């Protein structure tokens with residue numbers, strides 16, 4: 001049931017232009033431009049509170065921007081709903097991972113797929129598919145009938161990522177998805193991210209960890225206080241520069 005990628009399956013550029021978002025008196029995003037090209041891993045980097053998750057939620061259709069344009073290829077998104085994001089083949093793993101704890105691994109991994117698609121497959125095949133997807137991320141075979149509430153925090157995160165992969169997205173958005181992973185889990189997730197970009201998809205990788213961003217990103221957009229400081233391509237930055245962009249020149253100079 002894996003999707004066949006062909007030339008005709010051209011992935012569209014995802015663009016946000018002039019995005020503003022306020023929560024009461026807090027300005028979370030103040031005129032953000034962020035654009036992702038097919039075939040790239042684009043990192044969104046910034047300190048806590050810089051607006052990364054707000055941008056992610058707009059891409060996922062769970063928040064509506066106060067101002068600005070979001071386009072996927074030629075299509076402008078005007079209604080922000082998870083369903084619209086799904087139609088544009090955008091899958092998101094949120095920072096606060098959403099799982100149904102009292103449901104099985106299989107139900108959680110295949111959750112969100114069209115019921116017809118989900119239930120057309122025999123039970124045994126559904127379990128096998130969920131097990132296989134999760135094994136790619138964990139390296140171990142877990143019983144797919146296990147309840148998610150019996151899994152560790154790391155495994156729950158992996159279930160959430162497996163669910164996003166199950167949607168076979170063009171654009172995969174991962175908000176701090178490595179935070180709960182061990183090194184092996186991170187390496188496996190990086191393999192999935194790289195594979196998606198290599199076949200022409202888009203990976204939006206959000207992290208506040210510079211070393212990870214240095215390792216995986218083709219381009220980095222740095223956010224500070226809800227504004228884009230810069231977007232830079234790999235080989236056009238080093239760690240010290242990214243740190244300075246993230247925290248501002250004074251903090252970086254003081255070595256804080």
Ligand SMILES: Nc1ncnc2c1ncn2[C@@H]1O[C@H](COP(=O)(O)OP(=O)(O)O)[C@@H](O)[C@H]1O
Pocket residue numbers: 023024026027028046047048049050051052053054055
């Ligand atoms: N639902 C919300 N209600 C009020 N303030 C929010 C909400 N979501 C985010 N914020 C605020 O918006 C700013 C950006 O937050 P967020 O996008 O979560 O940043 P990041 O993911 O980079 O840590 C922060 O000041 C945060 O407190």
Ligand SMILES: [Mg+2]
Pocket residue numbers: 052053054095175176
């Ligand atoms: Mg966040």
